[in-house]
Amino acid sequence: MDRQRVAQTAGSIAAVQEDDGGVPWPEGHVDAWNHVECLMAMSVxxxxxxxxxxxxxxxxxxxxxxxxxxxxxxxxxxEHGGESNHAAYVAVGVWHELLVTGDEGFAREMWPVVRSALDFTVGLQTTRGEIVWERAADGRAASYALLTGCASIHQGLRCGVLLGEHLGDPQPDWELAADQLGHVLAAHPEAFADKSRFSMDWYYPILGGALRGPAAHARLAEEWDTFVEPGLGIRCVSDQPWVTGAETCELVLALDALGDRDRAEKLFTDMQHLRHEDGSYWTGWQFVNEKWFPHERSAYTAAAVVLAADALYGLTPASGLFRDAGAYATDRPTAACGCSHARSPG
Incomplete structure (x- = not known):
């Protein structure tokens, strides 16, 4: 995918940006996570x-x-609740923007926003280490955590730590939170609500940097045939004949992070059937009925395409963002997580 096609796709995101700066879903609402993803793509x-x-x-x-x-x-x-993964992803966006542009002034201006957002996120961490998905408008924390959301939060915390160190304001509490969260993601599936029919729960621990090495390769092998449709991309959910562009490109990023370039490039090529002539991308394809589903072209899908292209072809200094998410991953169980080797002797 050459720079001209990347620019056209990023332009399709800019075309739907609203006057106030928000980048909406096709149905018209904005959420912070998808908004940040779109900003990252336009920055590329x-x-x-x-x-x-x-x-x-x-x-x-x-x-x-x-x-x-x-x-x-x-x-x-x-909708007034605050999602933990929405808040955490802002750190990924700001770190990405600093890597792309080198703009120290921007990073310093955004630092209070990032610091407040990650403090909100860490405030929803349980003793075991997972981070519940929401704080409701009345202030109550949710009763459960989501694996995909926590995997994304892991990347957000790692980026926040790097940003704080870069700006001379280190945040050791975030680093500890990331270590604990990474262990739970790698070793404690029981900590999360069962969303295993969604492909995101399959690859996101790798995408977010909590899982690397043999365990990551084994995880991908376990469900590869469940989710991957050769020549088309990957399913959004295991029980529906529906491939989606954003999930496919996120798997491309996860594969690239593991050094599996051949399969990453193959999947990236396969999903190009979703490309529209204006550079935007259809959200998904129902391959039994042979229809676009839903019948929309989404900015967040275009954004995932651009970020995958950057990772594969090295278009910016931030092309290693998702590879680097696992650079600091550690397996540090605590007594609270229930692992026998984490308990104090005697």
Whole structure:
């Protein structure tokens, strides 16, 4: 995928950005996670003005507790709970922007936003180490954690630690939280709600950096035939004949992070049937009915394509962002997690 095609795809994201800087889903709402993903993709293509408008949107819409409303329409909250993984992903975006542009001033301006967001996220961590998925509008923490969300949070915490060290404001509590979370992701599936029919729960511990090496390769092998449709991409869910572009490109990033370039490039090529002539991408393809499903082209799908292209072809200094997510992964069980080798002797 050459730079011209990448630029066209990033341009399709900029085309749907709203006047206030938010990048919406096709149905019209904005959430912080997908919004950040779209900003990262536009940054890969050098679209500086819409990217900075997007970060201004994050500054304006962040709440006092560090979170963002789950859904906003026209800048106004329509679902008021705050998701832990939405907040954490802002650290990934700001670190990515610093890597791409080298703009120290931007990073320092965004640091209070990142710090507040990750403090909100860590405030939802359990004693065992998983991080529950939401704090409701009334302040109550959710009763369970989501594996995909926690895997993304792991990357957010690692990026936040790197950003803090770079700016001279280290955050050892985040590093400890990431270590504990990484162990739970790698060793304690019982800590998470069962969403195993979703392909994201399969590859996200690798994408977010919690799993590397033989364990990661074994995890991919275990469900490869369940989710991968040769020539098309990967299924969103195991029980529906539906491949989706964003999930396929995230698996491309996970494979690239493991050094599995051949399968990464093959999958990336396979999913190009979702490309529209204007550079945007259909969200998915129902391959039994042979119809686009849903009948929409989503900015977050285009964003995942651009980030996968950067990882595969080294378009920016941030091309290793997802490979590097696992560079600091450690398996550090604590007594609270229940592992026998973590308990104190005697």
């Amino acid at each position: 293509a050098g679209l500086a003005e819409p990217v900075r408008r997007g970060y201004d949107w994050l500054v304006r819409t962040q709440r006092a507790d560090g979170s963002w409303p789950m859904k906003l329409v026209g800048g106004r909250a329509v």
